[in-house]
Amino acid sequence: MSLDISTLRQRLQQALGDEFTVGDLLGEGGFAAVFRAREHRPRRDVAVKVVDLGLTPSPSLAVRFVREARTVARLEHPHIVPIYKVGGYQNEVLYIVMRCVDGPSLRQLLEKKRRLSVRKSATIARQVADALGYAHHYGVVHRDVKPDNILLDAGGHVLVTDFGIAQAAQEASGTQLTTEGMVVGTPQYMSPEQATGDKLDARSDIYSLGVLLYQMLAGEPPFDGDSAQAILMKQATADPTPVREHRSDVPAPLATVVARMLTKDPAERYQTAEEASAALVEAVPAATGETVQVRGSFPSRLIKSLMGLVFLAGAGLVAFTLLGAPPPLSVNAPIPDSVAQALRHRGVLATGDVAQYVFAPAGAEDTTLLVVARWTMAVVTPHRVRAYPRDAVQVGFSPALRGGLRFRLVLGLPRGRQDTVFRRLSFRDLYAVVPRLQNLLGKDAGSSAGPVRRP
Ligand SMILES: Nc1ncnc2c1ncn2[C@@H]1O[C@H](COP(=O)(O)OP(=O)(O)OP(=O)(O)O)[C@@H](O)[C@H]1O
Numbered sequence: 001m002s003l004d005i006s007t008l009r010q011r012l013q014q015a016l017g018d019e020f021t022v023g024d025l026l027g028e029g030g031f032a033a034v035f036r037a038r039e040h041r042p043r044r045d046v047a048v049k050v051v052d053l054g055l056t057p058s059p060s061l062a063v064r065f066v067r068e069a070r071t072v073a074r075l076e077h078p079h080i081v082p083i084y085k086v087g088g089y090q091n092e093v094l095y096i097v098m099r100c101v102d103g104p105s106l107r108q109l110l111e112k113k114r115r116l117s118v119r120k121s122a123t124i125a126r127q128v129a130d131a132l133g134y135a136h137h138y139g140v141v142h143r144d145v146k147p148d149n150i151l152l153d154a155g156g157h158v159l160v161t162d163f164g165i166a167q168a169a170q171e172a173s174g175t176q177l178t179t180e181g182m183v184v185g186t187p188q189y190m191s192p193e194q195a196t197g198d199k200l201d202a203r204s205d206i207y208s209l210g211v212l213l214y215q216m217l218a219g220e221p222p223f224d225g226d227s228a229q230a231i232l233m234k235q236a237t238a239d240p241t242p243v244r245e246h247r248s249d250v251p252a253p254l255a256t257v258v259a260r261m262l263t264k265d266p267a268e269r270y271q272t273a274e275e276a277s278a279a280l281v282e283a284v285p286a287a288t289g290e291t292v293q294v295r296g297s298f299p300s301r302l303i304k305s306l307m308g309l310v311f312l313a314g315a316g317l318v319a320f321t322l323l324g325a326p327p328p329l330s331v332n333a334p335i336p337d338s339v340a341q342a343l344r345h346r347g348v349l350a351t352g353d354v355a356q357y358v359f360a361p362a363g364a365e366d367t368t369l370l371v372v373a374r375w376t377m378a379v380v381t382p383h384r385v386r387a388y389p390r391d392a393v394q395v396g397f398s399p400a401l402r403g404g405l406r407f408r409l410v411l412g413l414p415r416g417r418q419d420t421v422f423r424r425l426s427f428r429d430l431y432a433v434v435p436r437l438q439n440l441l442g443k444d445a446g447s448s449a450g451p452v453r454r455p
């Protein structure tokens with residue numbers, strides 16, 4: 001970048017005029033800087049990405065950048081960072097005003113944790129896949145899917161940013177017109193067709209998503225090396241180490257999804273991001289979750305502080321420890337379309353049936369999903385769906401005495417049969433699921449005396 005940050009901030013302030021007040025620098029990437037700004041009407045904080053056009057700006061490329069950014073600005077999806085405004089100023093700077101996402105990027109999360117849980121990894125990947133599927137439908141290929149471009153808001157929703165504009169911005173700022181052999185992009189996340197400079201399409205993004213998922217699970221991307229060229233060579237020719245060799249608790253179906261996303265030949269990958277999304281949910285049913293925990297959610301913070309008080313009173317140590325785990329997944333109607341579709345795809349929902357509640361506990365059992373639909377109650381695991389007519393099922397809980405304070409959730413079925421759904425629910429899981437089931441099935445559900453009859 002040819003301008004220093006304070007000059008860039010001044011230029012940006014001039015460009016934006018008095019509708020905005022430019023604030024702190026949020027971060028810098030390869031060809032742009034991102035500032036926080038205060039918009040005065042409506043009153044809100046926004047993030048402004050500013051590209052310094054450098055000493056030799058190319059007006060035609062700048063026009064192209066603005067055109068592409070405006071195309072992207074039309075994308076409206078819950079997992080895409082919304083763009084509010086795009087513009088340029090006297091051939092000096094280009095800017096994009098977008099929603100300020102006040103959470104960590106996936107890169108920051110991975111720097112802190114290195115690996116994420118199976119459920120969190122699959123959930124993030126599924127939300128990214130849904131965003132990509134939507135953009136692909138509108139002819140926009142991202143081309144730069146990597147952890148820096150995946151942001152998480154304070155509520156734990158995943159938001160993908162920088163759709164399709166990296167190349168246009170790099171061209172407009174002249175970055176790409178450099179010495180032969182210089183690589184534009186981040187080699188670790190580039191598809192084989194990107195690495196070799198071939199024509200690419202939406203399936204290239206599916207490969208990059210595979211890299212992202214591999215890294216979340218394994219703690220490192222499939223290919224690394226001392227130079228960009230060495231990494232690109234591996235992207236094009238080397239076989240990745242199977243993800244389960246890094247981490248044996250990755251369910252086999254999920255490892256299969258990762259491997260398929262990472263095939264060299266685009267024709268052997270999932271052909272659409274929707275297919276990839278459905279495969280993720282099939283492998284890890286809890287990937288349907290709409291949020292991932294970034295920091296404690298409000299109820300869990302509330303419980304934690306209450307428990308902290310109990311702890312101070314000398315009686316809360318056990319409960320506090322139990323509550324330290326990630327929170328369960330608990331989604332009420334209206335269930336998001338992507339989730340309903342995935343459930344339909346797995347045969348959980350018959351035509352006309354509507355999901356009303358989806359639950360997965362935290363921890364070891366978090367690949368099992370309990371679904372309450374209008375007519376059906378279903379237990380969804382990576383390998384099977386056990387579905388029952390809702391009217392014929394009674395729900396009960398009982399303490400599971402082995403291994404600390406845990407609870408069992410059991411479905412009582414006709415002719416005295418039972419289906420144990422979860423064996424080791426924590427107190428926090430119980431706190432999430434009982435009120436919902438009581439609401440849906442009647443007050444008796446959630447009794448601690450084994451399966452109970454609903455009124
Ligand atoms: N909408 C946003 N809200 C809040 N912070 C953001 C937003 N967009 C970007 N950032 C922050 O600004 C930083 C720089 O973003 P930028 O897109 O310029 O670079 P990058 O994605 O890290 O790399 P590259 O230049 O290769 O795209 C990001 O790492 C992120 O922390």
Ligand SMILES: [Mg+2]
Pocket residue numbers: 029148149161162
């Ligand atoms: Mg970015």
